[in-house]
Amino acid sequence: MYSSDKLPDFVKRYLKKFSLPIWTISRDYKKLFQNIIVIPSLAEFEQLPHCLKSLEQNDESLLDKTLVLIVVNNSESADDEIKLNNKRTLQFLKSYNGTLNLSFIDAASKGKELPDKFAGVGLARKIGCDLALTKFDYSSDKKKIIFFLDADCIVSSDYLLKVTSEFHKKDLHSAVIEYEHHYSKNSPEAEAIICYEIFLRYHRLGLKFAKSYYDYHTIGSTIVCDTASYIKAGGMNKRKAGEDYYFLEKLAKLDKIFTISEALVYPSSRKSWRVPFGTGQRIIRHLSKKQNEYVAYNPESFRILKKWLNYFLDENVIDTKSILNKAREINSGLFYFLINQKFERDWERILKNNQSAEEIQKQKIYWFDAFKTLKLIHYLRDNGYPNINLFDAVDELLNRMKIKSDIDRHSEIPDIQIQEQYLLFLRKILRERFSDDN
Structure with a gap:
């Protein structure tokens, strides 16, 4: 010992x-x-x-x-x-x-x-x-x-x-x-x-x-x-x-x-x-039963996040004003979120302290971290993209990802058997389709 x-x-x-x-x-x-x-x-x-x-x-x-x-x-x-x-x-x-x-x-x-x-x-x-x-x-x-x-x-x-x-x-x-x-x-x-x-x-x-x-x-x-x-x-x-x-x-x-x-x-x-x-x-x-639990983030929020990350994480994207202009073009809510998060101040400081492209890419990941990601989703929820029905949200996201589901739902809140089908399907695709996506 x-x-x-x-x-x-x-x-x-x-x-x-x-x-x-x-x-x-x-x-x-x-x-x-x-x-x-x-x-x-x-x-x-x-x-x-x-x-x-x-x-x-x-x-x-x-x-x-x-x-x-x-x-x-x-x-x-x-x-x-x-x-x-x-x-x-x-x-x-x-x-x-x-x-x-x-x-x-x-x-x-x-x-x-x-x-x-x-x-x-x-x-x-x-x-x-x-x-x-x-x-x-x-x-x-x-x-x-x-x-x-x-x-x-x-x-x-x-x-x-x-x-x-x-x-x-x-x-x-x-x-x-x-x-x-x-x-x-x-x-x-x-x-x-x-x-x-x-x-x-x-x-x-x-x-x-x-x-x-x-x-x-x-x-x-x-x-x-x-x-x-x-x-x-x-x-x-x-x-x-x-x-x-x-x-x-x-x-x-x-x-x-x-x-x-x-x-x-x-x-x-x-x-x-x-x-x-x-x-x-x-x-x-x-x-x-104090509130409706069958709600989820609007899938449009994830589309906005996707467009933002696709642009921001490009290694050629560096200029502060260009980033903010593109953010406004993607979505005004995204732009105002970045303003509220003091992006311009932080990004200028990052550029001043990091010279190499590799370091700047790391700083992009560090600045727009898990917490800011969640904060953006919440900001969009509160500013134009409110929560929607949970099962509608799942269906729409699966459709956007071109993932076919055979679940047959006829009501906003289906019975427990249908709900369990949704759960088992999500477990399956996250394990099988994204197991190598690490």
């Missing part, structure tokens, strides 16, 4: 600058690992064992080289019910006798809780990943891979095999794993999660149509990266929600995010209070 002074210099520098010294690893192992799966766990006593059982079904030789690291966490002011649930989880982990190399971090007991100001999934992931950096076998020439997972997920039996194989075969640095929300067809949540996943996949298909550099899905439990990329990205952030979105954006600015389509993560489709937005909150909102 490494003492801290035997860690590589780049790891030591990161830990000195960013790590949080309060927490430690329990059930530690003397050996070191090639892969570490970091799993935050907040009141997950009932769900976590199912996640671990799915991991146990993976290849034995790979499991031997893999550490599963659970971060049991709650805030200082968490309800007693949450604290009791976490206490039961800690007892379960202490007595675990399964086939996994299983360690855990106690960020839940008195004196070890997450501070209220920062408590959340971002900080929990960060604690786990930062400590994971001390448990890798840096003497090996194999990639050192961090897997991000959630306690309420299960994974396919080839999860480790497919991911490690792709990382080594294609020399990947960061990726997302394909996902399918797990749901029971007869549950109240089924309709809600089908609607939400159709929305997510429609959005990703729109980014594919526009040929966006940031065309990956942003689900935290599907992220994978090597240790070098984790450190170069500055580590995980402390956000209470959306930590996955911003971390992936940082990874993407280091290297293109690859999608591993053969392995699968199955996120839960349950209602959840754990984060202020995301899947759990979307399910709650859908079931409350």
